Structure formats: structure tokens, C-alpha cells
Amino acid sequence: MSATLAAERRVAVEAVLQACRVCQKVFNHLVAGETIIKDDRSPVTVADYSAQAVVNTYLAEHFPQDLVVGEESARDLQGEVGRALREKVLSLSNAVLRVPLTESKLLTAIDRGSYGGGPRGRHWTLDPIDGTKGFLRGDQFAVCLALIEDGEVRLGVMGCPNLPAAHLGQAAQATASPPGERGCLFIAEKGHGAFTRSLVSDVETRIHVSDTRDCRDARFCESVEAAHSSHSDASRVGQDLGITQDSIRMDSQCKYGCIARGDADIYLRLPASATYVEKIWDHASGALLVEEAGGIVTDVDGKHLDFSRGRFLDANRGVVAANARIHSEVLRAVQKVLQNPERA
Numbered sequence: 118m119s120a121t122l123a124a125e126r127r128v129a130v131e132a133v134l135q136a137c138r139v140c141q142k143v144f145n146h147l148v149a150g151e152t153i154i155k156d157d158r159s160p161v162t163v164a165d166y167s168a169q170a171v172v173n174t175y176l177a178e179h180f181p182q183d184l185v186v187g188e189e190s191a192r193d194l195q196g197e198v199g200r201a202l203r204e205k206v207l208s209l210s211n212a213v214l215r216v217p218l219t220e221s222k223l224l225t226a227i228d229r230g231s232y233g234g235g236p237r238g239r240h241w242t243l244d245p246i247d248g249t250k251g252f253l254r255g256d257q258f259a260v261c262l263a264l265i266e267d268g269e270v271r272l273g274v275m276g277c278p279n280l281p282a283a284h285l286g287q288a289a290q291a292t293a294s295p296p297g298e299r300g301c302l303f304i305a306e307k308g309h310g311a312f313t314r315s316l317v318s319d320v321e322t323r324i325h326v327s328d329t330r331d332c333r334d335a336r337f338c339e340s341v342e343a344a345h346s347s348h349s350d351a352s353r354v355g356q357d358l359g360i361t362q363d364s365i366r367m368d369s370q371c372k373y374g375c376i377a378r379g380d381a382d383i384y385l386r387l388p389a390s391a392t393y394v395e396k397i398w399d400h401a402s403g404a405l406l407v408e409e410a411g412g413i414v415t416d417v418d419g420k421h422l423d424f425s426r427g428r429f430l431d432a433n434r435g436v437v438a439a440n441a442r443i444h445s446e447v448l449r450a451v452q453k454v455l456q457n458p459e460r461a
């Protein structure tokens with residue numbers, strides 16, 4: 118078994134918790150001008166930038182040699198055009214940092230995420246807010262940080278400030294505001310298991326995927342946005358497997374968290390476009406979490422997700438995550454559906 122990453126785990130947990138605090142300050146309070154649309158037409162908010170600045174500042178302080186593959190760049194915060202956004206991001210970041218950043222250090226911290234990744238050495242990958250659309254809707258989102266060594270994910274930490282702490286029961290919809298405590302942190306270290314805790318207490322509990330053996334008893338956890346994962350193909354897979362339970366629809370890598378703690382049994386990300394290529398920060402921490410909780414994560418061709426290729430998962434198509442008892446049957450159904458030339 119590999120050596121533990123105790124220092125990296127501690128720093129990653131602290132960094133993600135502070136980034137979650139930033140997100141919580143902004144959650145449900147965004148005003149005009151605090152959200153912009155990027156070139157790829159996806160949204161980014163002051164909280165995404167600030168969470169990236171905060172995590173990267175922690176990483177730079179403790180591991181100055183480490184590189185970071187982060188989702189966001191400081192481009193839209195530069196110069197006169199970016200002034201209002203920059204000032205807001207600076208004040209949000211400095212509210213949680215021990216040593217305040219200057220404007221220029223803020224931009225440097227965000228752009229520490231510009232590394233291209235690849236097969237050798239060690240680097241982090243950061244999605245400062247995964248599920249930005251969920252964040253804007255007041256639903257689920259996650260701060261996702263993972264450590265990759267020689268192309269393998271070794272550590273994953275995921276903060277889910279709006280995820281119910283209790284297991285989602287049979288009828289529960291995570292987006293429908295069930296009562297009770299919210300906020301979960303998920304931690305997985307390769308070869309050492311998967312754990313959850315609240316955002317405010319450091320007591321960790323080991324988690325495991327469900328023990329569902331019969332696919333007819335299984336439940337999907339799936340994307341909210343049909344543009345991110347084909348709902349129609351997922352429904353065909355569900356029919357093939359004889360699934361009758363309603364899916365839990367939820368944004369972000371919280372879906373991996375729900376599979377890892379057994380709230381649901383299957384997460385499918387079925388390509389909705391022939392050209393979209395998944396990004397490593399959208400899957401690194403979540404995939405390790407499910408594997409360390411006893412599940413299996415592959416792409417739709419049954420291949421291991423390959424995090425060694427740079428910023429993109431360009432050797433893979435889609436994602437099939439499920440408990441180990443049913444993964445092969447789910448994969449067979451996915452392949453049958455995707456290979457059917459008659460599907461519209």
C-alpha cells in the first residue's frame with residue numbers, strides 16, 4: 118500500500134472548507150454583475166473565482182512546488198473592465214484568508230490554476246465550484262480538489278455545502294429542500310477508503326456504496342442539465358435494467374458523493390454531444406471517492422478514466438459509476454443502448 122498523504126489531506130480539507138465558506142456567503146445572495154458568461158457560454162460567478170483564489174493560496178503556502186490544473190482563469194478580472202468583479206472577488210477571498218491578498222496577488226493566485234496537467238509528476242486539479250448552474254439555482258454544487266501523481270488520482274476532497282447530511286431517503290429529492298442539517302465534506306485517499314464528515318465537525322465516518330445486487334432495485338443519480346448527460350439514453354438504460362424508482366436529479370459531483378454513501382446506486386454521464394470532452398476537474402475527486410467506497414467507475418466503453426492526458430479526459434467517453442456488484446450489468450445495458458442505431 119502507498120504511503121499516506123497526511124499533510125496533503127489536512128491542507129486540502131482546510132482549503133476546501135475555506136472555499137466552502139466563501140461559497141456559502143454568496144449562495145442565494147448574488148446580484149447583477151456578479152455572474153458572467155464565459156466564452157463557452159457557461160456561467161462563472163464571483164464565488165468561483167474567489168474559491169479558486171483561496172484554495173490556490175493554501176496550496177501555494179504549504180506546497181509551493183505543486184502545480185494546479187484549475188477550471189478558472191483571471192482573464193476577466195484584469196484591467197479596467199474587470200475592476201468591479203476583481204474588487205468583489207478580493208473582498209470575498211480576504212474575508213477567509215489569514216494573510217490578505219493584494220489585487221495583483223489575487224490574480225496570480227487564480228492563475229496558478231493554469232497548469233496543463235499530464236502523465237508525469239504531481240499536480241492538483243481544482244473545480245472551485247462544480248455545478249455552477251446548480252449554485253445559481255440554489256441547488257447542489259461542490260468544491261472539488263484532487264491530487265494526481267503520475268496520472269493517478271491519489272487524494273480527493275469534495276465540499277458540498279448544500280447537500281443534506283443525512284442519507285437521502287426513498288422519496289427524497291435532494292433539490293427539494295428536505296428539512297435537516299446540510300453540508301458534507303467527502304474525503305478519499307487511494308488505498309485508504311472514503312469518508313464523510315460535516316463542514317463544522319472533524320468527526321469522520323467511513324462510507325460505502327450501496328449493496329444493491331439486483332438492478333431492478335437500483336436508483337439513478339443523474340444530471341439536471343440534459344445538455345450535460347443524455348436523459349433520454351439514461352431512461353432507455355433504466356428500461357433495459359428494469360429500474361422503476363425515480364432518479365435523483367442533482368447538479369455537480371455531489372452525485373458521486375451520493376453514490377459513494379449509498380443514497381443511489383448508479384451515476385451515468387452519457388454523452389449528449391459528439392464533440393464535448395470531459396474535464397479532469399469535473400471527475401477526479403468524485404471518481405476516487407466512489408472507488409474508495411467500493412464502487413467501480415469507468416467510461417461508457419468500460420475503460421478506466423485516464424487522468425494522465427492533461428486538462429481533458431480525452432481518452433474517455435462519458436462515465437458509468439455504480440456499486441461493484443452491478444457495474445458490469447449496467448455497462449452492458451449502456452453499451453446496448455448506445456449501439457442501437459434506431460435510437461433518435
Ligand SMILES: Nc1ncnc2c1ncn2[C@@H]1O[C@H](COP(=O)(O)OS(=O)(=O)O)[C@@H](OP(=O)(O)O)[C@H]1O
Binds near residue numbers: 159344345390396
Ligand atoms: N455539454 C456538456 N457536456 C457535459 N458536461 C458539460 C457540458 N457543458 C459543461 N459541462 C460541465 O458540466 C459540469 C457540471 O456538471 P453537472 O454534473 O453539475 O451537470 S448537471 O448540472 O447536473 O447537469 C460543468 O462544471 P462547472 O462548470 O464546474 O459547473 C461543466 O464543466
Ligand SMILES: [Mg+2]
Binds near residue numbers: 159
Ligand atoms: Mg464552469
Ligand SMILES: [Mg+2]
Binds near residue numbers: 244248398399
Ligand atoms: Mg465542473
Ligand SMILES: [Mg+2]
Binds near residue numbers: 245246248
Ligand atoms: Mg466549476
